[in-house]
Amino acid sequence: MTVTARNGAAQTEDGLDELVAVLDEIRLGRSGSRSELAARTGLGRAVVAQRVGDLIERGLVLECGPGRSTGGRPARQLMFNSTAGHVLVADLGATSIDVAVTSLDGSIIARRDEPSDITDGPAHCLGRVEALFEELRSLPDLPGRLWGV
Incomplete structure (x- = not known):
């Protein structure tokens, strides 16, 4: 499989796996230099x-x-840049909806919650999640771009 990066360059699935392996090493603080990355991942320099x-x-x-x-x-x-973007997260329970926006390291930037009844059905509950997400996305000074939900 080939994935196209934002810069237009094609990246094979193997290349993507390598990219993720390198990012994880840096993000988790296990490798701080290129030589450490090569040693820990087994990838060539x-x-x-x-x-x-x-x-x-x-x-x-x-x-x-x-x-x-x-x-x-x-x-x-090398250091992971947790402020390069943000992620939206949601927890739908039987009696409440909890949503948050986090930095890329999982630190909560802002959160919202409200009572909800799961018996109202998925359309209602997911509509509320969408509205709460929009509220969070409108906050000023969110880091970087949205990377995921």
């Missing part, structure tokens, strides 16, 4: 460099200052 470049271009990863030197030139450190 060129592939790691390309995937990191893709993530930087998308705004999901930031290059920070140099790390500790282990004898050579200090490696540039």
